Amino acid sequence: MPTRTAAQRRNEASIVYDAYLAECPARQLLDRISDKWVSLAVNALADGPQRYTELQRRLASVSQKMLTQTLRNLERDGLVSRTVTPAVPVRVAYELTPLGRSLLPVMRAIKGWAEEHMEEVRAARATYDAPGTGAADGGSAGRGDRPTTPDHGADTAS
Numbered sequence: 001m002p003t004r005t006a007a008q009r010r011n012e013a014s015i016v017y018d019a020y021l022a023e024c025p026a027r028q029l030l031d032r033i034s035d036k037w038v039s040l041a042v043n044a045l046a047d048g049p050q051r052y053t054e055l056q057r058r059l060a061s062v063s064q065k066m067l068t069q070t071l072r073n074l075e076r077d078g079l080v081s082r083t084v085t086p087a088v089p090v091r092v093a094y095e096l097t098p099l100g101r102s103l104l105p106v107m108r109a110i111k112g113w114a115e116e117h118m119e120e121v122r123a124a125r126a127t128y129d130a131p132g133t134g135a136a137d138g139g140s141a142g143r144g145d146r147p148t149t150p151d152h153g154a155d156t157a158s
Contacts, residue, residue, distance in 0.1 A: 032077060033103065037062055037070040042100060042107045045080065049095040079103060 017026040032038060037059065044050065044058045056067055071094055074080035079100035085091040096104065127133060 029077070032073060033107075035070070037066055038074065039107050039110060041067075041070055041074065042079070042096065042103060043111050045094060045096045045100070046104055046108070049083070049093040051091065051093055055094065074100070 018024050019026040019030055021027070040059050040062075041055065044055055050058075052067070052071075055071075056062060056064070059067065062070075071080060071082070075082050075094075078097055081095050081097050083093045083095065085093070
């Protein structure tokens with residue numbers, strides 16, 4: 001690790017990330033970790049290292065291309081490590097890094113919340129989509145009777 005001057009250390013410490021800003025790198029990371037396959041893969045790896053085929057079986061309906069892309073991105077971001085064991089055939093295992101493990105409580109909470117509240121969300125969707133109340137027929141019941149714009153949903157002007 002190269003030696004840094006005090007000024008360089010102060011400059012690095014002063015970097016503040018604000019994901020509300022379009023150019024902030026934290027926004028890209030939020031985009032990555034909010035992906036459903038990332039969430040499911042991180043949760044699946046919570047119990048320890050797994051081979052690719054085990055992950056593919058656990059993440060029902062994920063395509064080979066999507067799982068490969070997800071795992072590569074997680075490895076690139078330092079959240080997952082990939083270990084190749086020379087054998088015939090070659091064994092490849094994926095495991096959460098310490099950084100990936102630090103994300104696990106958040107991912108578990110989001111997955112748990114989704115599973116716990118799915119029926120309420122389904123009921124809300126059914127109400128929203130019902131004739132005379134949903135966006136499909138131009139209705140605005142349940143949404144404060146605010147006018148809608150074609151590209152942004154409810155008008156935010158006060």
